Amino acid sequence: MSEVVSAEIQTTHIIDLARAGRRLDGRGIDDWRPVTVEPGYVKSADGSALVHVGDTAVLCGVKLEIGKPFPDTPNAGVLTTNAELIALSSPTFEPGPPQPEAIELSRVVDRSIRAAETIDLTKLCVTPSEKCWTCYVDIHCLDHTGNLIDAAQLAALGALTHATVPAKRFGVGEHDYPLDVSHFPVECTFVRLGDRIVADPTFEEETAGQGRLTVATDEQGNVVAMQKGKIGAFSPEEVVETVERAFRHGDRLRNVVRGT
Amino acid sequence: MGNVGAKEIPELLNAEGRRIDGRKLDELRSITMKVGPLTRADGSAFVEWGENKVMAAVYGPREVHPRHLMQTSKAIIQCRYNMAAFSVDERKRPGQDRRSQEISKVITEAFESVVFTEEFPKTSIDIYIEVLQANAGTRCAGLVAASLALADAGIPMADLVSAVAVGKVAGRIALDLKKEEDNFGEADLPMALVPQSGRLVLIQMEGHLNRDELRQALDLGTKGCREIYDRMREALRAKYDTPTSAVSAGVPA
Numbered sequence: 001m002s003e004v005v006s007a008e009i010q011t012t013h014i015i016d017l018a019r020a021g022r023r024l025d026g027r028g029i030d031d032w033r034p035v036t037v038e039p040g041y042v043k044s045a046d047g048s049a050l051v052h053v054g055d056t057a058v059l060c061g062v063k064l065e066i067g068k069p070f071p072d073t074p075n076a077g078v079l080t081t082n083a084e085l086i087a088l089s090s091p092t093f094e095p096g097p098p099q100p101e102a103i104e105l106s107r108v109v110d111r112s113i114r115a116a117e118t119i120d121l122t123k124l125c126v127t128p129s130e131k132c133w134t135c136y137v138d139i140h141c142l143d144h145t146g147n148l149i150d151a152a153q154l155a156a157l158g159a160l161t162h163a164t165v166p167a168k169r170f171g172v173g174e175h176d177y178p179l180d181v182s183h184f185p186v187e188c189t190f191v192r193l194g195d196r197i198v199a200d201p202t203f204e205e206e207t208a209g210q211g212r213l214t215v216a217t218d219e220q221g222n223v224v225a226m227q228k229g230k231i232g233a234f235s236p237e238e239v240v241e242t243v244e245r246a247f248r249h250g251d252r253l254r255n256v257v258r259g260t
Numbered sequence: 261m262g263n264v265g266a267k268e269i270p271e272l273l274n275a276e277g278r279r280i281d282g283r284k285l286d287e288l289r290s291i292t293m294k295v296g297p298l299t300r301a302d303g304s305a306f307v308e309w310g311e312n313k314v315m316a317a318v319y320g321p322r323e324v325h326p327r328h329l330m331q332t333s334k335a336i337i338q339c340r341y342n343m344a345a346f347s348v349d350e351r352k353r354p355g356q357d358r359r360s361q362e363i364s365k366v367i368t369e370a371f372e373s374v375v376f377t378e379e380f381p382k383t384s385i386d387i388y389i390e391v392l393q394a395n396a397g398t399r400c401a402g403l404v405a406a407s408l409a410l411a412d413a414g415i416p417m418a419d420l421v422s423a424v425a426v427g428k429v430a431g432r433i434a435l436d437l438k439k440e441e442d443n444f445g446e447a448d449l450p451m452a453l454v455p456q457s458g459r460l461v462l463i464q465m466e467g468h469l470n471r472d473e474l475r476q477a478l479d480l481g482t483k484g485c486r487e488i489y490d491r492m493r494e495a496l497r498a499k500y501d502t503p504t505s506a507v508s509a510g511v512p513a
Contacts, residue, residue: 100365103358115466211373213463223474226449226465229365231372233459236478243474 011208018193024204025054030245032200037154037257039162047163047179049257051155053200057089057143060155062163064179066170067134069125077124077132081110083139083152090144108227109139109153109187112216115224116185118160123180126172133165135179146202149214149227153187158257185224186253187216188246192232197242199249206230213239215246219254269444273430280441285434286480288424288487293404293495295412303413305495307405310438311395316405318413321383335380339368339387341402347394363399370403370452370461375410375417385415396442397425403452403462404488411496420492421461423452424484426477428469433476435484449477453485 014024021029033054042048045061069076083106085093098106113119124133137159139152161181167173191201191209201209211232216225223243228234234242272280279285289310298304301317308314324330329338341363345354356364367389375385387409389402400423407421427437428447442448447467451460469477 100361103361104365107358107362111466115468218468221470222468223465223470224468226463227366228460228463229369231369233373233454233457233461234463235459236482239460239463239478240471240475243471247471 010204014205014208015194018196018198021196023198023202025202029196030199032249033202035154035253035256037158037259039158039259045159046166047159047161049155049158049162051151051158053147053151053154054202055143055145056147056151057141058148058151058155059140059142060152060159061138061140062159062179063136063138064133064163064165065136066126066131066172069129069132071129073121074129075125076121077119078134079110079114079119079121079124079137080134081106081113081137081139081156083109083141085141085144085148089141093141093144104227104229105149105152106139108149108214108225109156110137111227112153112185112187112225113137113156113160116183116216116218116222118157118181118183118185120180120182131172135160144203146204146206147189147200150187150189150200153185153216154253154257157184157186161257183218183220184254184258185216185218186250186257187214187225188249188253189214190242190245191230192234197234197238199245213242215243217243217247217250219251221247270440271430272441272444273432277432279429279434281438285429285432286483288436288484289438291488291491293408293491295408295495295499301409301413303409303411303415305405305408305412307401307408309397309401309404310436311393312391312398312401313393314398314401314405315390315392316402316409317388318385318406318409318415319388320385320413321380321415322386324382324384329384330382333381334377335375335383335385337368337372337375337377337385337387339364339371339389339406341367341389341391341399343391343394343398347391363402366462366464367399367403367406370421371406371410371417373461374419374421374454375415379416385410396437396439397450399423399462400425400450400452404492408492408495412499419454419456420489420496421452422455422485422489422492423450423462424481424488425450426481426484428467428473428477433473433480435480447473447477449474449481451478451481451485453482453489455486455489458482 038050041050047062163179192211212229303318403423449465452462
């Protein structure tokens, strides 16, 4: 599943286009496909969001349950992120245990949410060492036309932003209340095509790409997570330039998620 | 980072600007590298880096297992990064957890960026990295060991890949974090450099760095990688300066 056969001629064409500052779908080097975030898409979840980045569709559902804190963090709740590259979303995905691609996806999304301290986990503690909220962030990829990482991360952030803590249902409070979200990290992914680095790659561009770089920024001007993937390399100067672009797109996408 | 609910945070930087183990901010831990310690592997290397002990072996190019992974136009690289159950304070359950699988993936991709895989179509180059003792920076130590093992196996590649982690400790950018600094520091950025091209083939990061700190971290990391690169070349040269009998004596001292 990791290997997708792509015609050499298409790869060459994509790279030639990029050199001229153009792309197959008519976008410029730094243009994103349209992004929509639909919060509350799944009523059975405590928080959810359906995100479209162009035709790429990712659904994230958040469920909160009462659990036990980890022994080494007795005063904190638990956050777990899991991403499923379900077989309906691409001909190259197969049912079965998660492949490295899915593991990387969940870990990269998890890293941005965790490192940015999106959720103050100490607020999810009910009784130290005994009772806490466990927050499950489950990501389902529905349609894979490229840039799953960013779509999944936006879906996770969207679902958390609009989530409710079901305190009443679990008998630990009189009323349900909104989950407290302290920070808004947004991940932006780029791929190298020849000597250009394009934003929000399509599936074809990812296949043709010579290195992928994901940068997560927060609303306070921090880089909170990065991940380089695929075969290829970036110079430190290119990393710095890409980070600048990630800040710019991140600020815009944060507003899309927060609905402002 | 991972310090939610942790009890006490040690003093990571003293008034003289020295770190918990007395190092300066831009100083590496002590490193020793040995090329070719294993008898059966096509190439191998052992790296002791601070309190990390990491062994790497390379087999191949050889037949691809499982067969369906075979590519007709090039060799595939299969890297398995693994931590021994006894390598960390609390016993780690044996086997590939999600962290190990992610690290294996990014290390594989780092090497696929430099190895001339098209010279060996329909084969597999298998890299095994075993962390025997861990004290932060194991993926970088593993990458350095694997790089030496690939060279030892005679696998053609554009350059040796060098690696180091940079981080933020008590508000300052520091080179080559050890465990306490990694646990209680504010950021961690492991990177791998192809020294001759000056490009990075592995970049990961977690924590908080502003624009200036990120730039500093990349500069410091690049410098650190170049220092390690010199040591790697020395280690490779040392193998061929040693009589064969001493090299094949096996397991490291």
